[in-house]
């Protein structure tokens with residue numbers, strides 16, 4: 001039931017063209033071109049400070065691009081006349097920090113935006129909320145408060161909250177990197193099942209096993225540009241650029257590289273994380 005204009009890019013979930021973003025004198029995105037098709041899962045990887053979060057934030061205009069064009073589900077969000085609230089309603093966003101309301105129960109956290117933004121009545125909002133709590137495996141937690149849940153459970157609530165708005169696509173910014181290793185798997189399992197259900201997903205992550213198993217495409221960013229992109233079996237397992245190889249060596253085996261600032265993937269050991277030879 002779409003009423004927005006639908007230009008030639010309407011089949012695409014996200015189209016980014018010539019995107020530049022500067023903060024003062026610091027140029028963070030230096031000309032990004034990429035797109036995400038409907039139903040596609042794209043993982044963005046790259047070193048700290050390479051501009052991954054800024055790219056995601058430009059997609060839903062949490063950051064205003066300095067130059068370039070961003071189109072989401074056929075609507076140009078960089079058009080000065082765009083109704084950005086309307087576009088954002090179609091985009092689910094999940095951050096590293098869960099941003100749940102601490103004074104509201106899980107069920108209330110899931111219904112508040114449905115009622116205020118989508119104007120659903122309580123019964124309809126609760127129906128949708130319960131269906132999405134079931135989807136993330138937390139039906140038994142609807143009366144709990146966020147502080148009574150583990151980090152992994154809170155992140156699954158945050159995902160269920162985003163899903164309750166029935167978004168056309170989901171953006172994830174390192175959704176598991178604040179979690180204890182033993183809690184990462186449950187969140188990734190939820191994301192994997194979303195991908196299997198055909199959700200369009202753009203995911204910034206350090207979880208290389210997730211990227212390899214679930215992503216249709218992996219985008220490697222460094223220094224504000226896309227260095228290479230392609231199917232995970234090429235970019236992760238057989239990178240073409242030295243910068244990609246250096247980054248992957250650090251993420252996949254930080255101990256061997258003598259570095260520890262990059263979070264290690266889940267509870268798995270580095271052995272399992274190495275690309276196939």
Ligand SMILES: Nc1ncnc2c1ncn2[C@@H]1O[C@H](COP(=O)(O)OP(=O)(O)OP(=O)(O)O)[C@@H](O)[C@H]1O
Nearest residue numbers: 023026028046047048049050051052053054055174
């Ligand atoms: N609001 C802001 N004001 C000024 N500089 C910013 C702002 N947001 C980001 N930056 C800078 O832009 C650069 C890219 O930041 P960004 O958060 O996009 O990187 P990232 O790839 O997501 O890194 P990480 O892996 O650490 O999350 C960094 O140098 C950062 O300090």
Ligand SMILES: [Mg+2]
Nearest residue numbers: 052053054173
């Ligand atoms: Mg970031």
